[in-house]
Amino acid sequence: MNDVEKELRVRRIENGTVIDHITAGKALSVLKILGLPDSSQGVVSVLINSQGKYGKKDVVKVENRELKVEEVDRIALIAPNATINIIRNFNVTRKNRVHIPSFVEGIVRCINPNCISNSNEPISSKFAVDTENINLKLRCYYCGRVISEDIDKNLL
Amino acid sequence: MKFTDQPIISMNDFSREMIDHILTTAEKMEPIALGKQKSDLLSGKILAVLFFEPSTRTRMSFETAMFRLGGDILSLGSVDASSIAKGETLADTIRVVNGYADAIVLRHPKEGAAHLASEFSSVPILNAGDGAGHHPTQTLLDLYTIKRESHLEDLKIALAGDLKYGRTVHSLCYALSLYGAQITLISPRELSMPEEIVSDIVTRGAKINEVEYIDDAIKDVDVLYMTRIQKERFPDPAEYHKVANKLKITTDSLKNVKKELKIMHPLPRVNEIDTTIDQTSHACYFKQAFYGVPVRMALLGMVMGAIE
Numbered sequence: 327m328n329d330v331e332k333e334l335r336v337r338r339i340e341n342g343t344v345i346d347h348i349t350a351g352k353a354l355s356v357l358k359i360l361g362l363p364d365s366s367q368g369v370v371s372v373l374i375n376s377q378g379k380y381g382k383k384d385v386v387k388v389e390n391r392e393l394k395v396e397e398v399d400r401i402a403l404i405a406p407n408a409t410i411n412i413i414r415n416f417n418v419t420r421k422n423r424v425h426i427p428s429f430v431e432g433i434v435r436c437i438n439p440n441c442i443s444n445s446n447e448p449i450s451s452k453f454a455v456d457t458e459n460i461n462l463k464l465r466c467y468y469c470g471r472v473i474s475e476d477i478d479k480n481l482l
Numbered sequence: 483m484k485f486t487d488q489p490i491i492s493m494n495d496f497s498r499e500m501i502d503h504i505l506t507t508a509e510k511m512e513p514i515a516l517g518k519q520k521s522d523l524l525s526g527k528i529l530a531v532l533f534f535e536p537s538t539r540t541r542m543s544f545e546t547a548m549f550r551l552g553g554d555i556l557s558l559g560s561v562d563a564s565s566i567a568k569g570e571t572l573a574d575t576i577r578v579v580n581g582y583a584d585a586i587v588l589r590h591p592k593e594g595a596a597h598l599a600s601e602f603s604s605v606p607i608l609n610a611g612d613g614a615g616h617h618p619t620q621t622l623l624d625l626y627t628i629k630r631e632s633h634l635e636d637l638k639i640a641l642a643g644d645l646k647y648g649r650t651v652h653s654l655c656y657a658l659s660l661y662g663a664q665i666t667l668i669s670p671r672e673l674s675m676p677e678e679i680v681s682d683i684v685t686r687g688a689k690i691n692e693v694e695y696i697d698d699a700i701k702d703v704d705v706l707y708m709t710r711i712q713k714e715r716f717p718d719p720a721e722y723h724k725v726a727n728k729l730k731i732t733t734d735s736l737k738n739v740k741k742e743l744k745i746m747h748p749l750p751r752v753n754e755i756d757t758t759i760d761q762t763s764h765a766c767y768f769k770q771a772f773y774g775v776p777v778r779m780a781l782l783g784m785v786m787g788a789i790e
Contacts, residue, residue, distance in 0.1 A: 440613050442594040447571050449598060468594025469615055470492075 336371045342389040344411040353384035355478040356401045402426040404478045435480045441469040485784035489600040489607045492616040498660040507780035515775040523788045524553030530583035532558045534590045540610045543774035576602045606785040621653040623777040627770040631744045632704045642668035643709030645675040659686035667692045670725045708747045732756040
């Protein structure tokens with residue numbers, strides 16, 4: 327593929343944030359977690375199954391908005407290798423990897439249908455994140471049930 | 483050790499040192515629980531009793547514990563006649579009731595309810611069972627029974643019955659692992675203890691042995707903890723009867739056991755312990771039900787700041 331074709335697919339952004347190295351196929355879940363495009367005034371472009379140096383990946387570009395690291399850290403649950411690049415005047419001014427938070431609130435639904443967090447109580451779901459193993463585990467703060475797979479299928 | 487205002491939600495929150503302290507305090511409460519001594523330790527204090535599900539032993543022993551210490555209780559009464567029937571959330575109920583009482587004991591059908599309640603309450607919450615979740619005061623009274631009637635150190639215990647769904651046995655095994663107990667699990671394969679719980683308990687220090695039949699498995703144990711097998715777990719009634727009969731004990735089953743063996747059961751029993759055993763020195767289940775009183779007295783006194 328030549329540069330022109332690349333340019334046609336998703337163009338460079340002048341100012342904003344590029345979330346790169348998202349696990350292939352998870353870009354739409356990333357948008358959901360970040361509340362995009364609702365929380366953004368600018369154009370949001372999404373690249374799914376893009377060929378990267380280490381295989382297929384997804385990329386999300388958010389124009390005219392600089393996302394905060396803590397904000398983007400929440401996507402680490404489903405895209406642990408993602409990087410956040412802050413773009414100013416077409417240049418990368420800051421690049422960070424996402425950090426897996428030790429506690430997440432209001433992102434994931436508990437898989438236990440009888441958990442109090444799945445009722446009409448005025449609370450949001452809370453999970454402690456266990457990163458000791460390669461597979462990420464979320465333990466519900468309320469009922470203790472563990473979610474170890476398909477986290478993106480249980481996004482709120 | 484201070485427990486003032488500390489919620490009692492799950493056994494996972496207790497260290498061995500904390501458990502030992504509660505059991506020692508419970509022992510001091512026993513003469514009061516038996517009515518041999520009078521106490522006004524909790525005079526002027528009010529315990530709100532919120533039971534969203536039926537209960538006999540837990541509810542009555544909490545109420546007795548409060549009365550024996552000179553305190554008062556405030557009961558929710560029937561859920562149907564309360565604001566809950568109008569759709570009030572648990573959070574709102576707790577926010578209202580915590581203005582009326584010095585502590586709240588809660589039983590609720592949903593897992594995690596006690597955690598939620600403690601977020602919305604300025605007075606301590608005592609979890610008396612949250613769905614299939616935790617029931618820490620039952621575990622503490624089980625441990626107390628073992629301590630009083632047998633011994634917690636170097637304990638050999640067998641647990642028989644429904645080990646898959648029984649929250650009582652899961653929680654008891656976790657607690658016993660703190661004491662390095664040797665645990666024999668007796669259950670039909672379809673009701674065996676979930677693998678992740680078994681591996682957790684082993685990691686914490688217990689030794690586990692799993693068998694399907696009672697027979698010789700209870701020959702060397704100090705305590706046999708029986709549980710009820712619930713009929714509704716089996717789609718086929720014939721299958722239920724087959725399994726239930728395998729896990730039934732009679733005086734014949736006790737021919738080769740230790741003289742000191744104690745048999746426990748959280749009650750209610752159906753037919754897993756033959757009534758002829760009630761007369762033997764092995765039977766311990768009614769005493770176990772009584773021990774709920776001194777244990778709950780100790781906890782109430784501690785969380786309400788009347789004792790350390």
